[in-house]
Amino acid sequence: MKWTDKIEKRGSSRPFYTFEFFPPRTDQGFANLLPRISRLNTLGPLGICITWGAGGSTQDRSLDLAGLTQSEYGIDTLLHLTCTNIVQERLDDALKEAQSRGIQNILALRGDPPRGQEAWIPMDPRFQHAIDLVTYIRQSEEYSSNFCIGVAAYPDGHPDAENDRETEFRHLKAKVDAGADFIVTQLFYDTDAFLEWVKEIRARGINVPVIPGIMPLQTYASFLRITKLCGTSVPPLILADLDKIKHDDQLVKDYGVKLATDMIRKLVENGINGVNFCTLNLEKSVQLILEDLQWTAYHDDRHWNKLINMTDHEPLSSETDLTISAHRATDTAAQNLADQPGKATGIGKGEANSASTWDEFPNGRFGDFKSPAYGVQDPWGGFASHPTNEAIAKWGRPTTLEELTALFLRHLHSEISDTPFSDGPLNEESQVILPQLEKLTEKGWWTVGSQPAVDGAKSTDPVFGWGPRGGYVYQKAFVEFFATEEDVERVISKVESQGEGWVDYFAVNLEGNLRTSMSDDGKNAVTWGVFPGQEIVQTTIIETESFLAWKDAAFSLWADWASVYAPQSPERNLLESVRKERWLVSIVHHDYIHTDSLWKFVSDL
Secondary structure, eight states: OOHHHHHHHHTTSSOEEEEEEOOOSSHHHHHHHHHHHHHHHTTOOSEEEEOOOGGGTTHHHHHHHHHIIIIISOOOEEEEEEOTTOOHHHHHHHHHHHHHTTOOEEEEEOOOOOTTOSSOOOSSTTOSSHHHHHHHHHTOTTTTTTOEEEEEEOTTOOTTOOOOHHHHHHHHHHHHHTTOOEEEEEEOSOHHHHHHHHHHHHHTTOOSOEEEEEOOOOOHHHHHHHHHHHTOOOOHHHHHHHHHHTTOHHHHHHHHHHHHHHHHHHHHHTTOOEEEEEOTTOOHHHHHHHHHHTOSTTSOHHHHHHHHTOOOOOOTTSGGGGGOOSOOTHHHHHHHHHTSTTOOOSSOSSSTTSTTTTTSOOOSSSOOTTSTTTTSSOOSOOSTTOOHHHHHHHHOOOOSHHHHHHHHHHHHTTSSSOBTTBSSSOOHHHHTTHHHHHHHHHTTOEEEEEEOOEEEEETTOTTTOOSSTTOEEEEOEEEEEEEOHHHHHHHHHHHHHHOTTSEEEEEEOTTOOEEESSOTTOOEEEEEEEOTTSOOEEEEEEOHHHHHHHHHHHHHHHHHHHTTSOTTOHHHHHHHHHHHHOEEEEEEEOOOSSTTHHHHHHHTO
């Protein structure tokens, strides 16, 4: 059913909500997302959204996921569709495939520029903006009446647009005039500014439904990263609140639930009748928000009327709000949902590892590749926020291996803020092992990922801590770097002759030739936590599937970096040769008691 028909039929008597998901990177994550969507569907959403990777990079998975949720689960699904790298034939294929799977709702987007490009460049000049997709569908006899079309809007302004506010209003009005049926907005955290923005678009004759994007906070680091990438304005009070609790992941999650709940209440009080939850493929926070709002199928209209009349909310910055208990009545409801047929398997049997909560803290470098949220926080750098001129200004024009080594050392020394493989400065945790990282990098092993060994740091530790307070966290030391094939052979030889079962490695090249000491089904948890009243939580697991999933991103970044420079230039030739010749290597030492075990092992390599 078309979303606008459902919105009209529902009327203003009760609010609606939708859930947004992305296609996971791995088959196991994909399989485990389906029962997660099924559980969340029991909460009664209007529908769900499935995102479309940049340049159609997840086209097949997006269509497969949307097709399954639409046809197998009977959920009215909205499929994102972008102009990036699209041509008419590919667009027609996608629309026909959507039709064949019963999908009636499309979100038309321009899409992000491919990584490494200074500007967004269309592959087909007929499809340069979202309005071109809307116009094409509306003017087609085959598609026009079959699809309900949504478009995006940016209450805080488009992150990479130089247009003034009036120009953005005109563009939005043009998309609606071309045939868009509703608007889904980018995430925001300034509710007052959003409500003012709605008044302004209404004054300009934009009267289609507006569905605001709400993203519950998951971790402090991901909040900072996402708001930076989206150009989101964050009120100072929220930043101040989060600064007090940024080292306690559970408090950040709890705060995110309270923040989203209060935002939505204020939106409803001011006439906004629906929201779109950006779930990041996680479910617990959304469940808690809907329970707090009493919007789910478990609550009747009396609770809704009570919500409408609620005006005396406590301020978000009060001390009581910062210590919300995660163990509330909704845990029972969540567990009941998790125990229904079709739940994910192979992820533990206890409460902490139930299907709804087992991956609540996706903080790890690799995470668990079985999680639907695996890959949500891409640990690699990226070029979306690095136009060509900026990349050259920051990273120069390397033409020799020695200059590449110097560049990676500059990052370790905080002389540059990031590299193509790291989107920020060296964090506090890595500073602990800075001398060891310097030695490896000086040898031409360009380190791109690492962590020190930790034996029982408090979960509130400002450097190593994560998860709820009152617990202890542990880490095995590992290091990841690019090296020559000769170096790989030396690593393998030493692990086999002197590792004594304490050391494991992975090594892979561009072609996907994998060498490892791990068995195909071997599991190597390198970060875990022990918390009161819970099972052991593992947030970082290095195994074959996860290593290969990141391998593709790792080598693609060399190509992205090379594309910054002119064809046949010395810089591009160097970076392309490195991509073809170097191997990505990861070494883990299982002795987490002695913090120098890994570094002693690799010191004479």
